Amino acid sequence: MLNDKITAVILAAGQGTRMKSGHPKVLHQILGRPMIACLLDTLINLGISDILVVVGYQAEKVQEALKEYPVRFVVQEPQLGTGHAVQVAMAAVPPEAQEVMVLCGDAPLISAESIGALHQLHKNHRAAVTIQTVALPDGLHYGRVVRDAAGRVTAVLQAKDSKDRPEILAIREINTGVYSFDTPFLREALQKIPKSPVTGEIYLTDLIHIARERGRAVEALIDPDVDSLLGINSRAELAAATQTVKRKINARHMDQGVTLIDPEATYIEPLVSIGRDTVIYPNVYLQGKTVIGENCLIESTVRIEDSILENRVHIKMGCVITQSRVGEGADLGPFAHLRPLSDLRPGVHVGNFVEVKKSVLHEGVKAGHLTYLGDADVGPGTNVGAGTITCNYDGAQKHKTIIEEGVFIGSNTALVAPVTIGKGAYVGAGSTITKDVPPGQLGVSRARQENRERRFIVKKKEEGS
Ligand code: UD1
Numbered sequence: 001m002l003n004d005k006i007t008a009v010i011l012a013a014g015q016g017t018r019m020k021s022g023h024p025k026v027l028h029q030i031l032g033r034p035m036i037a038c039l040l041d042t043l044i045n046l047g048i049s050d051i052l053v054v055v056g057y058q059a060e061k062v063q064e065a066l067k068e069y070p071v072r073f074v075v076q077e078p079q080l081g082t083g084h085a086v087q088v089a090m091a092a093v094p095p096e097a098q099e100v101m102v103l104c105g106d107a108p109l110i111s112a113e114s115i116g117a118l119h120q121l122h123k124n125h126r127a128a129v130t131i132q133t134v135a136l137p138d139g140l141h142y143g144r145v146v147r148d149a150a151g152r153v154t155a156v157l158q159a160k161d162s163k164d165r166p167e168i169l170a171i172r173e174i175n176t177g178v179y180s181f182d183t184p185f186l187r188e189a190l191q192k193i194p195k196s197p198v199t200g201e202i203y204l205t206d207l208i209h210i211a212r213e214r215g216r217a218v219e220a221l222i223d224p225d226v227d228s229l230l231g232i233n234s235r236a237e238l239a240a241a242t243q244t245v246k247r248k249i250n251a252r253h254m255d256q257g258v259t260l261i262d263p264e265a266t267y268i269e270p271l272v273s274i275g276r277d278t279v280i281y282p283n284v285y286l287q288g289k290t291v292i293g294e295n296c297l298i299e300s301t302v303r304i305e306d307s308i309l310e311n312r313v314h315i316k317m318g319c320v321i322t323q324s325r326v327g328e329g330a331d332l333g334p335f336a337h338l339r340p341l342s343d344l345r346p347g348v349h350v351g352n353f354v355e356v357k358k359s360v361l362h363e364g365v366k367a368g369h370l371t372y373l374g375d376a377d378v379g380p381g382t383n384v385g386a387g388t389i390t391c392n393y394d395g396a397q398k399h400k401t402i403i404e405e406g407v408f409i410g411s412n413t414a415l416v417a418p419v420t421i422g423k424g425a426y427v428g429a430g431s432t433i434t435k436d437v438p439p440g441q442l443g444v445s446r447a448r449q450e451n452r453e454r455r456f457i458v459k460k461k462e463e464g465s
């Protein structure tokens with residue numbers, strides 16, 4: 001935990017042109033969450049309680065997406081560069097803040113360790129500014145870290161301003177865009193940044209040589225965690241960041257005793273929990289606040305969102321489960337769909353091509369094939385035959401179907417709600433049930449079968465045909 005008086009400023013006002021998107025860059029998702037949320041979680045978990053987010057491009061969208069987070073917003077309009085963004089934010093930095101940490105909303109994977117190390121170095125040297133850097137095989141579009149003969153950082157120069165300076169472009173140590181600043185220095189020096197003659201922008205990085213000119217300490221931490229520190233500027237970099245996060249999450253689950261048959265092809269969002277000895281086949285998506293018990297088996301091509309699977313549940317291939325619960329020992333699929341508020345109690349069997357919505361299937365219910373159960377309460381031990389449909393919608397309203405304990409519903413039955421099938425009742429195959437069936441009785445509503453004499457002419461088989 002960082003207990004010092006720190007204000008974190010997150011730069012997130014830019015459009016992110018290279019994403020070629022109609023959405024603000026920081027809202028593009030990594031495993032189900034806006035990328036900037038990953039950074040906010042890390043800062044909050046570190047105990048940094050004063051967080052300013054600088055927004056600009058589609059500011060309202062970003063504010064709306066982050067409304068649950070304990071952060072303050074500063075609007076930068078127009079966006080005149082990273083230095084300008086911090087100038088705008090400065091008015092909201094409280095006087096008691098000793099250190100201002102600047103981070104980028106589009107470099108959200110930075111770890112708590114990296115932030116802690118930067119802060120510690122900054123504090124130990126009482127520096128005016130401490131920057132985080134990484135060494136790359138090619139410095140690409142990043143700002144280059146310039147050092148003097150003694151190895152001290154003297155400046156950060158932008159690649160786009162150094163096109164005619166190959167000796168600068170050859171530098172492989174680059175600026176990640178994360179800094180710790182001494183607040184009084186920052187407050188005052190920000191006013192002194194000139195506009196770049198090349199782009200007309202106000203660069204935050206100019207504060208490095210301004211600090212040096214004043215004889216203040218500038219420190220740089222070369223961080224080895226390259227994959228987590230580089231920014232996300234394009235769809236390809238977004239995909240790479242998703243892989244980084246996915247691998248970390250999957251490694252954690254495997255460490256805790258979960259078998260992932262192909263971890264590269266398993267997508268588990270950060271808040272999901274999974275019990276030990278559960279086995280997960282490839283192409284599975286576990287999303288939101290899903291909780292999976294022990295000894296479950298989840299086959300391929302399954303998507304589970306905000307749902308609970310108790311222990312020993314078997315989900316066969318091709319199922320989609322949303323906001324639902326599956327009780328201990330139950331099995332589902334292949335190709336079954338649990339829509340929101342489906343509650344399958346222990347030992348339930350739901351087979352292929354079955355859709356369930358807002359229904360309780362009590363212990364031991366079997367619905368093996370081609371069935372729709374919506375707004376239904378199905379009693380324990382009931383057998384729902386193939387092709388059963390609860391007709392829950394009359395065109396205007398939804399109605400309930402109550403099926404009590406130990407009922408047998410014959411195949412191809414339509415249960416027109418509201419309707420109740422009493423305990424131990426039978427429904428004949430092919431019935432359309434519009435009236436309640438009392439307990440223990442047989443409800444049947446199909447036309448009675450007639451067998452008649454055949455009266456058609458058998459065509460004489462033609463020769464040679
Ligand atoms: C910046 C750094 C560069 C560093 C790189 C790391 C500067 C001048 N350059 O370059 O040294 O290597 O980040 O990724 O600082 N933003 C605003 N308001 C603005 C401009 C930008 O909030 O007016 C935000 C962007 O949304 C983004 C961040 O600041 O989150 C960085 O801006 P970007 O334009 O990506 O800077 P780079 O050119 O990548």
Ligand code: MG
Binds near residue numbers: 106231233
């Ligand atoms: Mg950038």
